[in-house]
Amino acid sequence: MTTGSTPEHGYVHNKHKDDVLKRLRRIEGQVRGLQRMVEEETYCIDVLTQISAATKALQAVALGLLDDHMAHCVADAIKGGGTDAEAKIKEASDAVARLVKS
Amino acid sequence: MTTGSTPEHGYVHNKHKDDVLKRLRRIEGQVRGLQRMVEEETYCIDVLTQISAATKALQAVALGLLDDHMAHCVADAIKGGGTDAEAKIKEASDAVARLVKS
């Protein structure tokens, strides 16, 4: 982690942060597009296709954040050693389990 | 299907349409909330939890639309008989496959 402004949370390298925000804004646009489709009574199947696309885009953001989290927060905690490392690993595993089930 | 305004697409009973739109607006709010969390450098794991919630909410909308689609469009096509029925069933199956994989 190189940016002084983000001492704790590894995912917020300025460059990565911008990328995540850009993706989330695109997803927001997809969800607004879904509302329009429903308003205009677009054929269900086309709405479902678009929902699958938005879901995949959300999962891609999650996987990106998780990567960064493991490479920074979890790695730093492990280097620091002690019970904090175990807690961070447990927490990351639980997040993975929620993603797999969602 | 009872509403005269939506002859083709079963999911758009006026009551159901409002419900779907309400859910999609809530999801849009969740995605905007995610942007705020990233802007404010919220802890990754909390962002991931929120992404899982938004993903589940999108899937719930998809399952609701699919139910309605099967109960109306697909059922009507089957009652009508012929190749259209087969095409509708194939199309619904493909949509299910995309949901399961997304």
Next chain:
Amino acid sequence: MTTGSTPEHGYVHNKHKDDVLKRLRRIEGQVRGLQRMVEEETYCIDVLTQISAATKALQAVALGLLDDHMAHCVADAIKGGGTDAEAKIKEASDAVARLVKS
């Protein structure tokens, strides 16, 4: 449905039944392979890759059965009309929801 031996359950056309059984036997082999991998202390990541493959294979069987179920049982119930059709559609939707969540 053309085979006299399977009056109720559409997925068991003799040809399709053989295909499903062949896939399930292959999955059984994959699960036994996983046991061997664990016995022999294969590298975790390789075990995980194999688990993902078995999971996908199970989902593919499920999607195939669901297709057939919709094309036969559900379609027949809809042609028959009445509350049975609604019950079948509800049941299929619930099965889809379980698949999407599993």
Next chain:
Amino acid sequence: MTTGSTPEHGYVHNKHKDDVLKRLRRIEGQVRGLQRMVEEETYCIDVLTQISAATKALQAVALGLLDDHMAHCVADAIKGGGTDAEAKIKEASDAVARLVKS
């Protein structure tokens, strides 16, 4: 990691190994049960319910292995430092991505 016989692969603590094998044998039994259900032309929806159960059981094994992998292999690599740590984190992230998509 305390067992001398498994210097590399964290998941194979003897106790944990037995537990994983027991779960995999149970899943093998579920898959054989599925074959019997198809042989006996059990109602599709019941077969689908059982497939969802087997899929969930496989995912639970995967999540358990991943936990252990992160707590041992990945943590050891991070303590060791260098490019190996990065490679291990990347590899674990890729495995998570495959699980989420499967």
